[in-house]
Amino acid sequence: MGTEDADAVAPGTCPTANSMPMLGLGTWQNDDPDQCAETVRTALEMGYRHIDTAQMYDNEAAVGEGIERADVDREDVFLATKIKPANLGHDDVLETARESLDRLGVDSVDLLYVHWPARAYDPEETLSAFSELYDEGLIDNVGVSNFLPEQIEEAIDICDAPILANQVELHPMLQQPDLRAACENYDVEVVAYSPIARGEVFDQPELRDVAAKHDVSEARVSLAWLREKGVTAIPKATGEDHLGDNFASLTLELDREDINAIDSIDSASREVDPDFAPWN
Secondary structure: OOHHHHHOOOOOOOEOOOOOEOEOEEOOOOOOHHHHHHHHHHHHHHOOOEEEOOHHHOOHHHHHHHHHHOOOOHHHOEEEEEEOHHHOOHHHHHHHHHHHHHHHOOOOEOEEEEOOOOOOOOHHHHHHHHHHHHHOOOEOOEEEEOOOHHHHHHHHHHOOOOEEEEEEEOEOOEOOHHHHHHHHHOOOEEEEEOOOHHHHHHHOHHHHHHHHHHOOOHHHHHHHHHHHOOOEEOOEOOOHHHHHHHHHHHHOOOOHHHHHHHHOOOOEOOOOOOOOOOOO
C-alpha cells in the first residue's frame, strides 16, 4: 500500500463528537528520539491529526520535536499524554504535567490521561489536580485509561472537569462490549490501544477472510471495525508503509456480513495484563 491511497483521505477525517480524530498515532516503544520525531512528522504530513504519548514512554520530547518539524499548525493537532502511576499524587500531577508540557514544547495538551488507576492513584487527590490543570487552561480535556466501569463512574462523580475518554486495550480478540456500553452510557469516548493486538490480527481467520475479500491488510480491517464501533484507534507504527496502511483504514467500508463475522470472534485475549491492572 502506498501513501497515494492515504493522501486521498482528508486530514482530520472522522472526528468524534468531541473533535477527537478517530484515528491517531500511538508512540509506545518508539523511544529512539530521531526515529520517533521523524515518525510523528511523517504521520502528520500524511494526514494524521491525533498523536498519543505518555510520561511512561520516555519520548515526549521527541514527539514535540516531530510536531515542531511537521508542516502542520499546532492547533490542528490533537495531542494527548498521560501521567504515569507513580506521579498521580495531587502535587506530583501538577508538577509533572507541567514538565510534560515543557518536554512537548507546548502551552497545553488536548487530552491528559490518568494512565492507570494504580500506584499513587487516589480518586479525590488525583482528579482534583486534573481539575486544577483544566481550570488553568493547561489541559483541554481529562481522560482516564484502563478504568473499569465503576471506576469511570466514580471519576465522573469526583472530577470537576468532564471526562472525555477511557483508553483501553481493544481489538477484535478483546472486544470489551460491556465496557464499551458503559462508556456510551456515561458519554465517555473509547480510545483503543493495541488495536491490532500487537500483530495477532494477522493470524485471525475471520480477519484474514474479510481482508482477502477487500484486498487489504488485516490491520486495516481491524481499524475499520473499531471505527464502525465508534471507537478511536491509536495504532503504533514507525515505517511510512505501515503509517499509510493504517491511515487508509479510514476509507475502508465494512458491510454487515464483515462486521458480523468479526463480532462472532469468541476471544478475550489481552496483550497488556500487568499485575496491578484493576481487573486482576
